[in-house]
Amino acid sequence: MNTSPYLDILTFGEALVEIMRTDIGQPLDQPATFTGPYPSGAPFIFAAQAARLGAKVGCVGCVGQDHFGTCMLNQIAEDGIDPRGVHIMPGYTTGIAFISYNVDGSRDFVFHAKQAAAALLAPELLTPDLFEGLRCLHITGSALSISEGGMQTGLRALEMAKQAGARISFDPNIRPQLMPVEQARTAFQPFIDAADILLPTADELMLFTGQSSLEAAVQVMRQRRPHLLIVITAGKDGCTVYPPDGSATHIPAYLVSEVDPTGAGDCFDAGFLTRWIAGATPIEAAQFGNACGALAVTAMGPMAGAKQLPEVQAFMQANAIKPT
Numbered sequence: 001m002n003t004s005p006y007l008d009i010l011t012f013g014e015a016l017v018e019i020m021r022t023d024i025g026q027p028l029d030q031p032a033t034f035t036g037p038y039p040s041g042a043p044f045i046f047a048a049q050a051a052r053l054g055a056k057v058g059c060v061g062c063v064g065q066d067h068f069g070t071c072m073l074n075q076i077a078e079d080g081i082d083p084r085g086v087h088i089m090p091g092y093t094t095g096i097a098f099i100s101y102n103v104d105g106s107r108d109f110v111f112h113a114k115q116a117a118a119a120l121l122a123p124e125l126l127t128p129d130l131f132e133g134l135r136c137l138h139i140t141g142s143a144l145s146i147s148e149g150g151m152q153t154g155l156r157a158l159e160m161a162k163q164a165g166a167r168i169s170f171d172p173n174i175r176p177q178l179m180p181v182e183q184a185r186t187a188f189q190p191f192i193d194a195a196d197i198l199l200p201t202a203d204e205l206m207l208f209t210g211q212s213s214l215e216a217a218v219q220v221m222r223q224r225r226p227h228l229l230i231v232i233t234a235g236k237d238g239c240t241v242y243p244p245d246g247s248a249t250h251i252p253a254y255l256v257s258e259v260d261p262t263g264a265g266d267c268f269d270a271g272f273l274t275r276w277i278a279g280a281t282p283i284e285a286a287q288f289g290n291a292c293g294a295l296a297v298t299a300m301g302p303m304a305g306a307k308q309l310p311e312v313q314a315f316m317q318a319n320a321i322k323p324t
Contacts, residue, residue, distance in 0.1 A: 006133025007082060009050055009273060010161075012060035012126070012153055013043035013143025014118040015086070016095040016111075017068045018262065018302055024101045028110055037068055038301040039075035040097060041118065042142045042173055045263040049270035049292060049306035051079040060085030060125050060153070062117040068094035069117070075303065085130055092117040099262065107261070109177050119147035123156035135277050137161035138269065139191055141172040145179035151187060158194050167277065170195040171269050172204045181207065197229040197276070199269055205232065218242050231272065231286055233265060238290055241282045251286050251323045254294035254315070263302035268293035271312070283323055291316045 017037035026032035039048075047059040059081055063069035065088050072094060076083055095118030098110040113119055121143070137157055144154045161168060170191045174184050185207055192198060192208060198221070202214040211217040214232065221230060222242070230242040238253040271292030275285035291312050296305035307315070 004056065004133070006056070007058045007130065007135070008055040008277060009047075009057045009136045009138055010060070010085075010130055010134055010157075010166075011043040011046055011057070011138040011140070011143075012085065012121065012157060013140055013150065014041040014095055014113055014146045015044055015061035015063045015072050016041040016097050016113065016118055017071055018097045018099055020099040020260075020262075021101060025103050026100055028098060028100045028108055034098070035300070037071050037096075038303065039072050040262070040302040041095070042140045042263075042266050043138075044072070044076070044081075045266040045302050045306065046138060046140070046270045047081045048075065048079045048303045049267040049296070050274050051081050052306055053270065053274045053292075053309045053312070055270075055274045056082065058082035058085050058130055060121070060130070062087045062089050062092075062120040062125075064088070064092045064094040064117040065090045066093055068096065082130075084127070085125060087125060089117040089120050092120065094118070105261075111177055113146055113178070119149065121147060121150040121153045123153050126153065126156055126160060128160070131160045131164040131166070134161060134164045134166040136167045136169055136273055138169040138273060139171070140266075141184060141188055142175045142178060144187065144191070145175055145184065155190065158190065162194070167196045168194050169197045169199065169269070169273055171199040171265070172208070173265065174204055174207075193225075195228060197231065197273075199231050199233060199272070202232055202234065205230070218248075222246070229282055231282070233268060235261075235264065239268070239286050241286050243282050249283055249323045251283065251290055252321055253290055254319050254321060256294045256298050258297045260300045260302070260305070261297050263305065264293045264296040267296035267306050270306075287321060287323065288312070288316070290321065
């Protein structure tokens with residue numbers, strides 16, 4: 001058990017609840033059944049998974065003074081996420097994401113976020129005590145896209161994390177519904193420049209480098225940032241680790257029956273970072289992250305599949321995967 005008074009990982013961003021269609025092929029522009037609310041928001045899904053793995057984790061965000069806010073606060077308390085950065089905003093509703101699942105495996109979203117408490121992020125919410133002794137700051141692109149306050153909070157968090165000597169992790173997690181792709185390409189550059197580890201999809205890395213192939217994109221990024229650790233996430237196709245030594249290792253995904261894909265990437269990130277900052281190699285950390293991501297899709301609800309450490313370890317022992 002970690003008895004340090006300091007956080008292992010700090011993140012920040014949108015606190016949401018999700019309300020989702022119960023069946024595949026039910027579009028959001030027609031009447032049909034929903035289920036929820038489920039506590040959500042990429043940074044909070046990440047924080048829940050990291051906490052369940054034993055990390056001391058904090059998340060900065062805002063909820064409304066309403067029932068959905070209580071839903072979020074109850075989950076934060078249950079998981080033992082450090083509550084110092086979570087703020088209740090009277091007069092605002094908690095953010096909501098409505099989600100439908102398409103036959104082709106894609107998802108459609110309607111967000112009530114930019115006008116909700118979720119968008120009230122501000123640099124002033126980042127108190128020095130959260131950064132004292134901090135080991136890793138994890139940033140998601142969705143948190144930067146939620147509002148101008150989210151972007152300014154991210155830039156301030158970078159400064160404070162650097163002063164604390166913390167490592168920087170960045171998952172671009174581009175959400176076109178919140179910020180146009182071309183705008184994100186420019187806005188996210190300071191976070192790419194500061195990152196010790198970058199966790200993009202292949203399409204995101206190609207966007208940031210202006211290249212038309214993953215191989216060329218990796219090469220360009222390595223030239224720009226020789227000491228950067230890159231992990232390309234690919235969902236059902238696993239992930240590929242590109243360390244600074246110039247090598248590349250693909251790690252296949254675990255085979256599971258998918259129930260709800262929401263949160264898989266955030267659980268991967270949490271699994272990877274908790275192992276990585278604990279001293280695991282990037283390959284070991286990525287394989288562990290794959291296991292967390294796979295388990296995440298096996299239950300309905302964005303946090304329901306985020307498992308405790310013994311469950312993840314048992315799953316990995318029962319399902320051997322060999323990197324290539």
